[in-house]
Amino acid sequence: MSARALLASIGVAAGLSACGGDVSTVPQVSGQVLGSYIQNAKVCLDLNDNGKCDSGEPYAATDAKGKFSIGDASNGGWKNVVADLTNAQENDANGKNMGTQFGSGTFFRAPKGATGTVSAITTQLAQLVAGGATLDNAKSTLAAKYGSVPADKLLGDFNSDSSLASLKTASDNYIKTVVGAKAVRHVFVITMENKDYEESFGTTAATSGQDPYLKSLAKQGAMLTNYYGTGHVSLDNYISMMSGQPSTVDTETDCFALWSDIVDAGDYTDPVNGAKLLKAGTDANGHAGGGCVYPARVKTLANQLDNAKFAWKGYMGDMGNDLNRDGTKTCSFPTRTAKLAGTDPAKAVDGTQSASAGSASGDVIADAYATRHNPFVYFHSIIDDIEYCDQHVVNLDANLENDLKSIDTTPNLVFITPNLCDDGHDGDGTGAAGKGCKSGAPGGLTSIDAFLKKWIPIIQASPAYQRDGLIVINFDESNASSGGYSPSLNGTTLQLMINLTGASTANQQSGPNVTRPEDEFLMANYPISAAAGLLGSASASALTAAFPTATTFSLGMHYNGVGGDRTGAVLLSPFIKAGTTTATGYNHYSLLKSLENVFGIPQYLGYANDANLTAFGSDIFTQ
Structure with missing residues (x-):
């Protein structure tokens, strides 16, 4: 051996020693990446647990049978094996390329202790472990999910074992819908307010000319003609979308009273569809089945995405415009404010129930942020880590456009809540004096249209949307199915009840905390003089003339059904053919179930776990 060769060999040996010893003594992590058999996947030991193969992490490429072996110089300092599928190909049992196209940046994972195979099944196993399950419990959960497959066979080669046919079917579906080149991986949800289907998409005379842009979007993608809200009046709908949990007696009235925690009274299994829910005890307001903020053990789609290594953010219109009102520009909620x-958080009341106008001098900016339209802050699983919440629940205008500039900075779930004017909650859209928003904008469908006309082109121009995006434009609930006010006199109190039809779809159930029909009061025993500010002077004058002995009034809701009535929804995506229409019944629980499917989540939350509930499918994704 020459001197140069000898020195080179010494250098190599020294380098190996610095990385953990001679290569022959470095422990190996070996396994097989399965769809059928995944060749040329980059498999790494995920040292920083971010779900990606980063520079410096030990890795190997798979062979034609999907096999790999990686030297573990970290002495087990990793939680998961990650298989990056970006440049991989899927082979059949004979080694022939099946032509499967994987999406850029897609991956499988397997948790430590379960790395003999790396597949869609072990990816879901890793999610359950990340959510706090033991490996054995996670195996039992998936074994039951896939037709009582023996837990000790979950890591087997389902291509060669006919008893694992259910795992093979699940794997094939996961490859198509989660990691395939035509799978959605970025979802943009934009939730508007209080519009009936006929108002937004029909020919209701008062509003038919207010939203031409929204109507044009319905023709560019999929029109869901039978999409329904899940409740009245606002908050319970947002809770449904994020957690699958039904109303409490406080969330169905937008937590108008003291902002209280939900008292955990244990688990409830719905007798009709088997959904697992939280039963609420008596809260600080003395409301049985009440409360606003869910205990930390109640999880959300956001928590599921964390476990699956997908990014998310909530973008809130106007949040933090007026710090005296909102307290902070990120993760704003009443007890934090x-x-x-410096006031008692135990006596906090939501100060964002109505919009505030800006000052004439411009020192105070108009602020129409509504906490009740921000679902994330109603869960201790999010707000208990305030730094985490601040990073994920942010002001819309200050953040979204910049985040959309690249795929790497665009969250996989973008949840957009416009302010109270832009979402159509305030104003009637006519622009008539006294009928608009406090900002001076017309509100109603006119402001909805203006908001969409600004933001939809920005989203559609983003690299993430163009590659694998889905836009969902929905409404929290309908307002056209209410029967107006039913006035009655109780002593000297004029009681005004708003009659809510509550039509629903998919055999929706009310859950353990509310009953139907039911009356709930938002405001009790207010001076009769305050009625004019709430109802308008003409309506208030007519009521006081009809009930001259009334000195106070109370405003409440009369709930008939469990739903939020028909609103319709519009979906846009490169994978949806223009002009698609579906009459399938969907609601907010359907949306949650659909998003859990999009991101390959192994368990459905709350009422999303209803087997009879339809998720978005081939009736929508038509190309």
């Missing part, structure tokens, strides 16, 4: 203001 109270603490920042």
Whole structure:
């Protein structure tokens, strides 16, 4: 051996020693990446647990049978094996390329202790472990999910074992819908307010000319003609979308009273569809089945995405415009605002129930942020880590456009809540004096249209949307199915009840905390003089003339059915053919179930776990 060769060999040996010893003594992590058999996947030991193969992490490429072996110089300092599928190909049992196209940046994972195979099945196993399950419990959960497959066979080669046919079917479906080149991986949900289907998409005379852009979007993608809200009046719908949990007696009235925690009274299994839900005890307001904020053990889609290594953010219109009102520009909620203001958080009341106008001098900016339209802050699983919440629940205008500039900075779930004017909650859209928003904008469908006309082109121009995006434009609930006010006199109190039809779809159930029909009061025993500010002077004058002995009034809701009535929804995507229409019955629980499917989540939350509930499918994704 020459001197140069000898020195080179010494250098190599020294380098190996610095990385953990001679290569022959480095422990190996070996396994097989399965769809059928995945060749040329980059398999790494995920040292920083971010679900990706980063520079410096030990890796190997799979062979034609999907096999790999990686030297573990970290002495087991990793939680998961990750298989990056970006440049991989799927082979059949004979080694022939099946032509499967994987999406860029897609991956499988397998948790430590379960790395003999790396597949869609072990990816879901890793999610359950990340969510706090033991490996054995996670195996039992998936074994039951896939037709009582023996837990000790979950890591087997389902291509060669006919008893694992259910795993093979699940794997094939996962490859097509989660990691395939035509799978959605970025979802943009934009939730508007209080519009009936006929108002937004029909020919209702008062609003038919207010939203031409929204109507044009319905023709560019899929029109869901039978999409329904899940409740009245606002908040319970947002809770449904994020967690699958039904109303409490406080969330169905937008937590108008003290902002209280939900008291955990244990688990409830719906007798009709088997959904697992939280039963609420008596909260700080003395409301049985009440409360606003769910205990930390109740999880959301956001928590599921964390476990699956997908990114998410909530973008809130106007949040933090007026810090005296909102407290902070990120993750704003009443008890936090109270603490920042030096007041008792136990007595906090939501100060964002109505919009505030800006000052004439411009020192105070108009602020129409509504906490009740921000579902994330109603879960201790999110707000208990305030730094985490601040990173994920942010102001819309200050953040979204910049985040959309690249795929790497675009969250996989973008949840957009416009302010109270832009979402159509305030104003009637006519622009008539006294009929608009506090900002001076017309509100109603006119402001909805303007908001969409600004933001939809920006989203559609983003690299993430163009590659694998889905836009969902829905409404929290309908307002056209209410029967107006039913006035009655109780002593000297004029009681005004808003009659809500509550039509629903998919055999929706009310859950353990509310009953139907039911009356709930938002405001009790207010001076009769305050009625004019709420109802308008003409309506208030007519009521006081009809009930001259009334000195106070109370405003409430009369709930008939369990749903939020028909609203319709529009979906846009490169994978949806223009002009698609579906009459399938969908609701907010359907949306949650659909998003859990999109991201390959192994368990459905709350009422999303109803087997009879339809998720978005081939009636929508038509190309």
